[in-house]
Amino acid sequence: MIYKLRSVLISQRWGKWLKPLLIPIVLLAMWQAWAPIEGSASGIAPTPSGVVRGFWELTVSGELPSSLFESLTRIGSGFCIAFTIGVSMAICVWYVRLAEYLIDPLIETFRPIAPIAWIPLAILWFGTGTWAAIFIVSYAVFFPVFVNTLAGLQSLDKRLLDAARTLGATKYMMIRDVVLPGALPAIVLGGRLGMGAGWAAIIAAEMTVGSKSGGGASGGIGQMMFIFLSYSLELRYIIVGMITVGCVAYMIDSVFRMVQRRISPWIQTS
Amino acid sequence: MGLPELPEKVKEAQIVSHFATARRVTVRYIFSLGCFILLWHLTASYVGKPNTLPSPGVVGLQAIEVIGSGELLSHTASTLRRLVVGFAIACFVGIPFGLLFGLSKSLEAYTTPLIEALRPISGIAWIPLALFVLGIGEELPHFIIFFGALFPIILNSADAARMTDVNLLNAARTLGASRWLIMKEVVLPSALPMIFVGLRLGLGVGWMGVIASELIGAPSGLGYMIEWNRTMLMSSRVLVGVFTIGLIGYLMSLLLNFVARKSTPWWGGWSRRDL
Secondary structure, three states: OHHHHHHHHHOHHHHHHHHHHHHHHHHHHHHHHHHHHHHHHHOOOOOHHHHHHHHHHHHHHOHHHHHHHHHHHHHHHHHHHHHHHHHHHHHHHHHOHHHHHHHHHHHHHHOOOOHHHHHHHHHHHHOOOHHHHHHHHHHHHHHHHHHHHHHHHHOOOHHHHHHHHHOOOOHHHHHHHHHHHHHHHHHHHHHHHHHHHHHHHHHHHHHHHHHHOOOOOOOOHHHHHHHHHHHHOOHHHHHHHHHHHHHHHHHHHHHHHHHHHHHOOOOOOO | OOOOOOOHHHHHHHHHHHHHHHHHHHHHHHHHHHHHHHHHHHHHHHHOOOOOOOOHHHHHHHHHHHHHHOHHHHHHHHHHHHHHHHHHHHHHHHHHHHHHHHHOHHHHHHHHHHHHHHOOOOHHHHHHHHHHHHOOOOHHHHHHHHHHHHHHHHHHHHHHHHOOOHHHHHHHHHOOOOHHHHHHHHHHHHHHHHHHHHHHHHHHHHHHHHHHHHHHHOOOOHHHHHHHHHHOOOHHHHHHHHHHHHHHHHHHHHHHHHHHHHHOOOOOOOOHHHO
């Protein structure tokens, strides 16, 4: 039996498919088998098949799509705000000496503060609604975008700038045709890192708001998960939420990786 | 014989210029922060709602009070204890597994899908489920830190192990080194700089994770402190907590950078922005 399994795993034809799937399948089977045993003791152990059913139920009832849409809207608008501010501020700091002296120490002061730490203040300032979440996302996205854009600008080829200047380019033309294309790979990398941080931050923000305000105003997928914990104890719905969070994170990252490959095929993305 | 010694004057000039740079940077820092605090003070007095936006002076006074009563210190201590435990477990699991993962083709084939499936789920998304399974207490932050820090550490260690110079590996093999010896003497040293990159990323994620899990489900710690003071409408104390979180995050990355620089003196790639 063991020998047969081994030979199948090593064989060219089946091994390629079976090897990666072996551990996940075993784990899922163990989970499915363990859940009823645990469930008879505590009464609430989710099974993989229950999770799949839960996925379907939440999609049909519209709860999952609507809260997902809400979270995505928030992260989209927060990203746009932070991206615009971050890129323009980095150009400003790179170009104007005084701006560098004024802004750079502030950036270095605020950058180590985790975005999540601002959640209580964001609730105080903006209430428990969308604006608090957008503030947290913008804060999380801003720093990677700024730092990477600035690094991209500082590593621009000096000769290209001099060449453009020699050819009589105006400041506007320089920024449009030399500076921005040159720094674009770094800017996109910053956006990708920022989006990763922003997605984690928004889930935390929605969960904190959901757990403290007793539900209601905030919405979003993080709060959806917490409501299932505190009101109905439907663990399988929580797992549905976790899987959705993971899938969305993966998709966002893939989109950015695709853009990266398009604009800078020479950089390896992993 | 080596290079001739630098003349004394050049050495002195170097030291002087070093001090001048340091002084200039400090002056800039103080100037910039001073402007910011002035702006903050003006905004605060214009808004005039100390419960929402306290002025910098009030925050300073509260900071002294919180430090004096030992409240801040005890919360910081419990947060740091959690971080150290969770992060240490993540290191002990992540670095060896990552190195093996990078070196062994079959281990990679077996476990890649599992890692790729679990990795995008941020540690923070585990909080509701972990809160149910583990309850409010020490285990929840430990688990969240561990889970968050694990994947950056594994993936960077694996990349690092893959990039080991094949010539070095072959040379060691030719000289009859055992697998364990190759691992210890060839792979680990060459992988160390990139392992530190993974540790730094993991520490950042873990720091987020510990604050988030304390905000939601822990009876003590900095995250708990800021959330508690928020419900008390003591926003000046919330700000003290927020700045402490930033300061500790900064000090930790300085410490990690220091350790990285000391343990990999041959590696020139560390820069200030790498924090």
